[in-house]
Amino acid sequence: MxxxxxxxxxxxxxxxxxxxxxxxxSGNTNSEATNKPTNAAPAAEETSTPDAGNEPxxxxxxxxxxxxxxxxxxxWWKKVIADFQAANPDLKIKESSGPKINDQNxxxxxxxxPPDFVYIDGPVLNDRQMVEDGQLxxxxxWLKDAKNVDGDLITDILAQPAQQFDGKVYNIPLVLNSWGVxxxxxxxxxxxxxxxxxxxxxxxxxxxxxxxxxxxxxxxGKYPYYINGSILYPAIVSANNNDYTILQDMAANKVExxxxxxxxxxxxxxxxxxxxxxxxxxxxxxNHTDSQMLFLQNKDxxxxxxxxxxxxxxxxxxAGFDFGFIPSVTxxxxxxxxxxxxxxxxxxxKNGKNKEAAKAFLQFIFSKAQASQWAELSxxxxxxxxxxxxxxxxxxxxxxxKYLTDPNTIVIPTITYNADVDKAMMDATxxxxxxxxxxEEWVKRVTDAVKKASK
Amino acid sequence: MNSGTVKWQRNLFIASFIVPTLLFFGVFTIYPxxxxxxxxxxDWSGMSDKKTFVGFDNFVEMFHDPIIWRAIGNDYFxxxxxxxxIMLLATFFAVALTRFGFxxxxxxxxxxxxxxxxxxxxxGVLWNFIYNPQIGFLNGFLSLFTKEQVTITWLGFPGxxxxxxxxxxxxxxxxxxxxxxxxxxxxxxxxxxxxxxxEGAGQWKQFWSITVPLTWEQIKVSILNIxxxxxxxSFVIVWIMTxxxxxxxxxxxxxxxxxxxxxQYHFGYGAAIGxxxxxxxxxxxxxxxxxxxxxxxxxx
Numbered sequence: 092m093x094x095x096x097x098x099x100x101x102x103x104x105x106x107x108x109x110x111x112x113x114x115x116x117s118g119n120t121n122s123e124a125t126n127k128p129t130n131a132a133p134a135a136e137e138t139s140t141p142d143a144g145n146e147p148x149x150x151x152x153x154x155x156x157x158x159x160x161x162x163x164x165x166x167w168w169k170k171v172i173a174d175f176q177a178a179n180p181d182l183k184i185k186e187s188s189g190p191k192i193n194d195q196n197x198x199x200x201x202x203x204x205p206p207d208f209v210y211i212d213g214p215v216l217n218d219r220q221m222v223e224d225g226q227l228x229x230x231x232x233w234l235k236d237a238k239n240v241d242g243d244l245i246t247d248i249l250a251q252p253a254q255q256f257d258g259k260v261y262n263i264p265l266v267l268n269s270w271g272v273x274x275x276x277x278x279x280x281x282x283x284x285x286x287x288x289x290x291x292x293x294x295x296x297x298x299x300x301x302x303x304x305x306x307x308x309x310x311x312g313k314y315p316y317y318i319n320g321s322i323l324y325p326a327i328v329s330a331n332n333n334d335y336t337i338l339q340d341m342a343a344n345k346v347e348x349x350x351x352x353x354x355x356x357x358x359x360x361x362x363x364x365x366x367x368x369x370x371x372x373x374x375x376x377x378n379h380t381d382s383q384m385l386f387l388q389n390k391d392x393x394x395x396x397x398x399x400x401x402x403x404x405x406x407x408x409x410a411g412f413d414f415g416f417i418p419s420v421t422x423x424x425x426x427x428x429x430x431x432x433x434x435x436x437x438x439x440x441k442n443g444k445n446k447e448a449a450k451a452f453l454q455f456i457f458s459k460a461q462a463s464q465w466a467e468l469s470x471x472x473x474x475x476x477x478x479x480x481x482x483x484x485x486x487x488x489x490x491x492x493k494y495l496t497d498p499n500t501i502v503i504p505t506i507t508y509n510a511d512v513d514k515a516m517m518d519a520t521x522x523x524x525x526x527x528x529x530x531e532e533w534v535k536r537v538t539d540a541v542k543k544a545s546k
Numbered sequence: 547m548n549s550g551t552v553k554w555q556r557n558l559f560i561a562s563f564i565v566p567t568l569l570f571f572g573v574f575t576i577y578p579x580x581x582x583x584x585x586x587x588x589d590w591s592g593m594s595d596k597k598t599f600v601g602f603d604n605f606v607e608m609f610h611d612p613i614i615w616r617a618i619g620n621d622y623f624x625x626x627x628x629x630x631x632i633m634l635l636a637t638f639f640a641v642a643l644t645r646f647g648f649x650x651x652x653x654x655x656x657x658x659x660x661x662x663x664x665x666x667x668x669x670g671v672l673w674n675f676i677y678n679p680q681i682g683f684l685n686g687f688l689s690l691f692t693k694e695q696v697t698i699t700w701l702g703f704p705g706x707x708x709x710x711x712x713x714x715x716x717x718x719x720x721x722x723x724x725x726x727x728x729x730x731x732x733x734x735x736x737x738x739x740x741x742x743x744x745e746g747a748g749q750w751k752q753f754w755s756i757t758v759p760l761t762w763e764q765i766k767v768s769i770l771n772i773x774x775x776x777x778x779x780s781f782v783i784v785w786i787m788t789x790x791x792x793x794x795x796x797x798x799x800x801x802x803x804x805x806x807x808x809x810q811y812h813f814g815y816g817a818a819i820g821x822x823x824x825x826x827x828x829x830x831x832x833x834x835x836x837x838x839x840x841x842x843x844x845x846x
Binding site: 201202215312371372375385442510519521 | 595677681702788789794805810
């Protein structure tokens with residue numbers, strides 16, 4: 092009996108020890124992890140001078156760059172990092188990259204030991220959330236008079252300004268892509284349809300398309316941010332006298348912005364498409380790839396998408412298919428085209444150990460030479476002003492760049508909505524396209540989400 | 547050698563088996579569950595290095611969240627649908643392939659088992675193609691019988707898209723439980739059936755009076771297993787096929803957990819949903835076990 096009790100006690104002791112050890116284990120690795128880079132940090136601080144902006148100071152120590160590899164590839168990153176390394180031979184640059192890097196590095200961001208520099212792209216990372224989490228360095232003051240390696244003021248060469256969160260800047264847009272509506276020019280020519288320039292002509296040609304037995308419009312209901320980004324948001328701006336600050340107010344969770352008549356007017360345009368039977372019924376259940384395949388097969392005439400579409404579907408584009416593109420179709424006749432941009436940004440980690448090197452890297456990549464280089468190597472327009480017409484960039488990238496720099500285009504700068512509100516808007520738009528709710532209910536639902544999110 | 551050392555050795559022997567298992571169980575099961583419960587008391591984005599303790603707020607909020615209720619409803623709908631569908635078909639096939647001894651039984655057994663070898667992800671993609679309104683098999687098949695092309699959006703009904711997730715889930719599950727029941731039926735001595743036929747019992751009577759009681763343990767295990775794997779694992783098929791949409795109509799607890807924790811940055815809330823899944827699984831297991839308690843029938 093006694094023995095049994097002893098063993099039971101022993102067993103419990105072993106378990107307790109194991110559990111506490113497990114606790115210790117993670118504790119240890121944490122403290123170790125936080126200790127390690129602090130050794131490197133002083134070295135960096137000692138050698139880098141504070142006025143790195145004007146004179147290329149000698150950068151030393153470790154410098155780690157995290158970049159997600161997705162649709163834009165990693166060619167540009169490899170090239171620009173190699174160039175930066177060549178310019179700073181004493182700096183030990185480490186690349187953390189890949190399609191899963193955002194997940195892989197997540198424990199380090201949580202543990203307060205992030206890489207120094209981060210490219211915010213791909214799922215998982217959301218700049219607004221990172222700002223709210225206090226993960227990003229406040230760049231407001233630095234950016235005011237930061238000059239790049241060529242001596243140009245960085246803010247001067249940005250095609251689109253950085254997004255402000257409560258008046259502060261934390262990340263700088265690197266890519267400048269645009270949402271919009273595509274069609275097949277070859278098909279339009281063959282059928283004698285006219286290309287849309289505004290909402291009235293869009294409706295008129297859709298009527299014809301429908302009469303010719305083709306469904307006018309397909310989108311991906313599984314990912315409703317395509318229709319929101321390409322139709323709804325530009326429509327809201329058009330209905331708001333081309334003033335995009337309404338979207339910024341929406342992103343700042345201001346309820347009044349959502350209740351504005353411009354939002355209802357925009358929603359009613361989607362309702363009009365729905366009620367005229369222009370929206371392909373398949374849309375609600377399919378993903379972006381399926382919707383794009385149907386579009387490429389000419390089963391549907393228009394598709395809301397981003398400028399990466401030709402690149403993304405390059406392997407499946409049938410011979411003779413010719414992409415037509417307009418950033419928005421919801422403006423009144425004679426009104427300005429509204430381009431809702433889609434960007435990916437770069438930022439410095441607040442808990443980064445080598446912020447001087449990170450700032451120097453920002454000064455290095457935001458230079459005019461990179462505009463063409465980014466466009467060529469990634470197949471997307473860069474957010475750096477610069478003439479890329481002479482570069483080897485794909486022609487649709489050049490076209491897009493033309494659109495985005497045209498004085499007659501209203502360009503909406505990058506805007507990130509609160510994740511909860513964004514989801515509510517996506518769900519509500521989906522519901523609107525299949526007639527389960529009215530535009531008023533859309534507003535009610537989304538404002539409820541806004542109120543809850545800003546609590 | 548006194549009895550003390552014998553006992554000591556015996557206990558040491560037992561401990562050498564139990565302690566390592568217990569250790570691993572503690573580190574890889576108990577500890578994560580405890581951590582999950584711990585996180586559910588925090589408001590944490592899952593990315594931040596700071597967490598705010600909020601007590602039971604996540605659970606209170608869940609109570610007022612209509613989507614979580616719909617997710618729980620969908621989960622139990624799938625549990626009920628899968629139990630009925632899988633058990634009916636698996637039992638039917640098992641009996642058909644054992645009791646009626648026709649020649650191709652082995653072949654059909656392999657055929658029915660195939661979906662179990664395929665990853666759920668592949669099954670989801672496959673059924674997405676079947677359900678595709680434009681190029682899908684189902685509409686293509688139905689169009690054979692109609693004048694006009696059928697364009698039903700199988701996964702786009704606002705109200706009951708969840709029904710459409712039942713066929714793939716059932717189809718994917720039959721094989722395993724069929725094999726389990728086949729093994730059980732084969733262990734029933736043939737003489738029982740012979741005696742029954744001599745006494746004048748038909749196939750139906752034999753099924754209810756011999757097969758079901760003597761395979762009851764396996765049926766019970768199957769039902770419990772279907773319930774548990776559905777509550778914990780229907781995430782995969784939902785996420786692959788609909789991501790919980792359209793408009794959250796096919797959300798289950800697992801998919802909503804993922805949505806909240808990783809897409810909307812409410813990790814604490816996600817952890818709370820995870821805890822609810824655990825509690826509901828436990829309660830359902832106990833309830834089902836009570837309901838299916840049955841006098842053990844001994845084969846002698």
